[in-house]
Amino acid sequence: MAKELESAGLPVAYITTLDGLARSVGANRIIRGQAIVNVVGDPSLPLADERKLREELVRKALRALETPVEGPTILA
Amino acid sequence: MGPAVALQQALGDRAQVVATVYCGDNYANERSGAVDEILELVAGERPDVLVAGPAFAAGRYGLACGALCARAQAELGITVVSGMHPDNPGAELYRTRVYLASTRDSAAGMAEALKAMARLALKLRAGEQLGSPQEEGYIPTGRRVHLVAEQSAAERAVEMLVRKASGQPFRTEWAVPTYSRVDPAPPLKNxxxxxxxxxxxxxxxxxxxxxxxxxxxxxxxxxxxxxxxxxxxxxxxxxxxxxxxxxxxxxxxxxxxxxxxxxxxxxxxxxxxxxxxxxxxxxxxxxxxxxxxxxxxxxxxxxxxxxxxxxxxxx
Structure with a gap:
C-alpha cells in the first residue's frame, strides 16, 4: 500500500513494527513501531507516558514526510 | 506473418497456424474494447490454440497478451499460451491464470521463446501434465504441487549448503521473492x-x-x-x-x-x-x-x- 500511494505521488510515512520486512519489500519511508500488538502505544506505561510515546512516533512520521529519501529507508 | 513463420516451424506438423492477429501496443491498452475486437477476430477463426506474443520485456505488449489470453481461455474455452520476461508487468498480473513461457528481455530471444511457447501449447492442448516451471520453461504460476522427494528436506538442505560452501553451483527450492521498487514521492516542503x-x-x-x-x-x-x-x-x-x-x-x-x-x-x-x-x-x-x-x-x-x-x- 505504501508503495502504491508513493507511486501516486503521495509521500507515506509507514509506521510498522516489521520495519526490516517493510524495507525489503520496498516501502520508502519507514518508522519502527513499538510492538506488533500495539504499534503506536505501550500498555505497560502510565497513560501520560504512553501518550508521549505515541506523540513522538507520530512526530517522527511527520518528519519522515519532509525527508528526502533515495529508496527504502528506516528513519529513526 | 511475423513470428508466426518461426512458430509454425517450431510446431512442425503437429499444428497449423491458421491466422495472425496484429495490433499496436497502445491501441490494445488505451482503447476500451480493443481486447473485445481481437477476441472476436480470434473466435472467427475457431482455433484450438491461441499463442500470444512473445512480449519479452515490453510492458504494454505483455499486458495485452495476458488480457487476451485470459479472456480467450475463459470465454472461448481454448488452450492459450503466451511468453514474456518474468519482470514484464503482464507476468505479475496473469501468470496465475495463463501459462507464460519465460523469455529473454528482448527479441534477441525470439527463436527460443517461440520454441518454448510451441512446446507448451502442444502439451497443454494434448492434455499432458506439465512438469515444474524450470523443466518446462514457464513462469511459476504460484500453484503448489505435491510430490515425494527421494531425499528428506534435511539431506537436501545440507547438500545445498555443502555445495554453496564449496563454491559449486546449487539451486534453491524456494527462491526468496524479490519486490519491485517505486521511486519515493518527493518530500513535503512543510x-x-x-x-x-x-x-x-x-x-x-x-x-x-x-x-x-x-x-x-x-x-x-x-x-x-x-x-x-x-x-x-x-x-x-x-x-x-x-x-x-x-x-x-x-x-x-x-x-x-x-x-x-x-x-x-x-x-x-x-x-x-x-x-x-x-x-x-x-x-x-x-x-x-x-x-x-x-x-x-x-x-x-x-x-x-x-x-x-x-x-x-x-x-
Whole structure:
C-alpha cells in the first residue's frame, strides 16, 4: 500500500513494527513501531507516558514526510 | 506473418497456424474494447490454440497478451499460451491464470521463446501434465504441487549448503521473492501547512464492525469520518484484525490508529490539517495485487481531497 500511494505521488510515512520486512519489500519511508500488538502505544506505561510515546512516533512520521529519501529507508 | 513463420516451424506438423492477429501496443491498452475486437477476430477463426506474443520485456505488449489470453481461455474455452520476461508487468498480473513461457528481455530471444511457447501449447492442448516451471520453461504460476522427494528436506538442505560452501553451483527450492521498487514521492516542503491523511491496515473499525470488514483476506477498504473526533474510544472503535492479538488495541484503538496524537499535533501547529476521513482495511494473508488496488483507489480519493501526505500504520 505504501508503495502504491508513493507511486501516486503521495509521500507515506509507514509506521510498522516489521520495519526490516517493510524495507525489503520496498516501502520508502519507514518508522519502527513499538510492538506488533500495539504499534503506536505501550500498555505497560502510565497513560501520560504512553501518550508521549505515541506523540513522538507520530512526530517522527511527520518528519519522515519532509525527508528526502533515495529508496527504502528506516528513519529513526 | 511475423513470428508466426518461426512458430509454425517450431510446431512442425503437429499444428497449423491458421491466422495472425496484429495490433499496436497502445491501441490494445488505451482503447476500451480493443481486447473485445481481437477476441472476436480470434473466435472467427475457431482455433484450438491461441499463442500470444512473445512480449519479452515490453510492458504494454505483455499486458495485452495476458488480457487476451485470459479472456480467450475463459470465454472461448481454448488452450492459450503466451511468453514474456518474468519482470514484464503482464507476468505479475496473469501468470496465475495463463501459462507464460519465460523469455529473454528482448527479441534477441525470439527463436527460443517461440520454441518454448510451441512446446507448451502442444502439451497443454494434448492434455499432458506439465512438469515444474524450470523443466518446462514457464513462469511459476504460484500453484503448489505435491510430490515425494527421494531425499528428506534435511539431506537436501545440507547438500545445498555443502555445495554453496564449496563454491559449486546449487539451486534453491524456494527462491526468496524479490519486490519491485517505486521511486519515493518527493518530500513535503512543510508539514505545518500540509493536509495529512491517516490510513491503517490494522483492522480498526467502528465497534461491532457494521460494514463487515473481513479479519483476513480483506475484500475491501473502508473510510470513516473522524471530523470532530479527538480520540478513538474503545467503546466506539475496535480492531477486527485476524492476524494478531487485538486486546491492547481494543483497550485503546489509538494504539493502532493514533488519532489522539495527530489531534494534539494539529492543535500545536506541527501539522497543518488532518484529513477528516480515516481509511482502514486489514492487511492479513492479503494478496499484494489486492492491497495495491486498495491503495490505488484510496490514492485517487486522497488526491481529489487535496491530501498532501499519508501516515500509514500496520503491524
Amino acid at each position: 508539514v505545518a501547512q500540509a493536509r495529512i491523511a491517516l490510513i491503517s491496515s490494522g483492522g480498526v473499525v467502528p465497534r461491532g464492525n457494521p460494514d463487515r470488514l473481513e479479519s483476513a483476506y480483506a475484500s475491501k477498504w473502508l473510510k470513516y469520518s473522524i471530523a470532530g473526533l479527538d480520540d478513538l474510544e474503545p467503546d466506539r472503535w475496535e480492531s477486527i484484525h485476524g492476524g494478531f492479538d487485538t486486546t491492547n488495541v481494543n483497550n485503546d484503538p489509538d494504539r493502532m490508529a493514533p488519532l489522539d496524537a495527530l489531534r494534539v499535533l494539529e492543535r500545536d501547529g506541527v501539522l497543518g490539517e488532518l484529513h477528516d476521513q480515516f481509511y482502514t482495511t486489514v492487511g492479513n494473508t492479503s494478496a499484494i495485487p489486492t492491497m495495491r488496488k486498495f491503495a490505488r483507489e484510496i490514492a485517487q480519493e486522497l488526491k481529489k481531497s487535496r491530501v498532501d501526505g499519508v501516515i500509514l500504520t500496520g503491524s
